[in-house]
Amino acid sequence: MNSTENKMERYAILGFPLEHSVSPKIHNRAFNDYGMNAHYGRKAIHPDEFDQVIPRLKKEDWRGFNVTIPFKERILPFLDWIEETAKAIGAVNTIKVENGRWLGFNTDWSGFLRPIQEELPEFRRCLVLGAGGAARAVTFALVKEVKPEVLMIANRTKKRADALANELRKFGTCEIKTATPDSLEKTGVQPFDLIVNTTSVGMGDLKDQLVVEPAHFAHANTLIYDLVYKPPLTLFLQHAQHAGLRTINGFPMLIYQAEEAFKIWTGKPYLPETLKALLQELGLEQGSGG
Numbered sequence: 001m002n003s004t005e006n007k008m009e010r011y012a013i014l015g016f017p018l019e020h021s022v023s024p025k026i027h028n029r030a031f032n033d034y035g036m037n038a039h040y041g042r043k044a045i046h047p048d049e050f051d052q053v054i055p056r057l058k059k060e061d062w063r064g065f066n067v068t069i070p071f072k073e074r075i076l077p078f079l080d081w082i083e084e085t086a087k088a089i090g091a092v093n094t095i096k097v098e099n100g101r102w103l104g105f106n107t108d109w110s111g112f113l114r115p116i117q118e119e120l121p122e123f124r125r126c127l128v129l130g131a132g133g134a135a136r137a138v139t140f141a142l143v144k145e146v147k148p149e150v151l152m153i154a155n156r157t158k159k160r161a162d163a164l165a166n167e168l169r170k171f172g173t174c175e176i177k178t179a180t181p182d183s184l185e186k187t188g189v190q191p192f193d194l195i196v197n198t199t200s201v202g203m204g205d206l207k208d209q210l211v212v213e214p215a216h217f218a219h220a221n222t223l224i225y226d227l228v229y230k231p232p233l234t235l236f237l238q239h240a241q242h243a244g245l246r247t248i249n250g251f252p253m254l255i256y257q258a259e260e261a262f263k264i265w266t267g268k269p270y271l272p273e274t275l276k277a278l279l280q281e282l283g284l285e286q287g288s289g290g
């Protein structure tokens with residue numbers, strides 16, 4: 001007889017703040033649709049208490065976690081093993097607990113690629129705006145899977161773009177260039193086939209700002225991809241649509257990185273009806289226009 005057979009499996013998201021996180025809604029729907037005895041909650045941890053709270057959590061009975069801002073890098077020293085891709089990106093957003101060991105993964109990079117999977121060979125020239133944590137996952141995905149001819153990283157702080165470019169050169173053979181948004185035009189590399197905004201410009205207090213004018217660096221078939229999903233239609237995407245360009249917001253990536261995490265925990269993909277409902281219903285609920 002196994003006393004753990006009917007025990008509820010516990011999962012949670014670790015971050016701060018977490019009031020607006022939709023991850024519980026996403027994963028609980030998937031657990032529910034499968035009829036699994038599992039629950040996904042929120043574990044908001046004040047950044048000052050992170051180093052004390054994590055060792056305590058490691059003694060408790062958890063099956064897995066997602067890790068979000070501002071802890072994707074701070075979690076690394078607490079993990080017992082880190083998968084190669086996550087190590088290369090330098091950030092973990094998914095933890096699987098196996099026999100008490102915390103195993104770290106990154107599903108942001110594959111989540112980013114899933115909505116554009118069919119088009120990957122067409123992206124020969126890519127522009128990534130930003131050089132922070134999100135840009136690391138995106139540029140890593142591009143270098144590893146898309147292998148464009150040219151990858152341009154444009155960041156306000158050029159030093160940060162240069163440092164990221166240097167790291168990426170170890171993982172691929174594509175030409176990697178850097179610029180600031182202001183100097184981008186002078187590089188003469190445009191037009192790009194794919195332009196991705198990974199910065200926080202377009203959300204919160206920065207909702208009325210643009211890093212660059214998308215149409216300036218695009219051709220008629222360029223895909224404009226903004227990782228922001230709140231608001232669903234950023235100023236960047238509004239300008240792109242106004243210029244007749246194709247757009248995608250960060251909402252599908254949010255769902256797909258969650259599904260990749262679910263696969264790591266359970267070995268199963270989301271049920272087709274779960275995926276459909278999440279992409280449609282939750283997308284609409286968020287007011288998705290992308």
Ligand code: ATR
Pocket residue numbers: 129130131132133134135155156157160198199200201206211
């Ligand atoms: P994340 O993990 O979400 O990527 P981050 O590591 O803090 O967060 O990175 C934020 C990114 O947005 C950076 O590329 C940042 O540019 P800097 O490296 O110059 O700071 C960019 N960013 C934030 N605010 C910006 C602004 N007002 N204009 C242009 N870029 C901005």
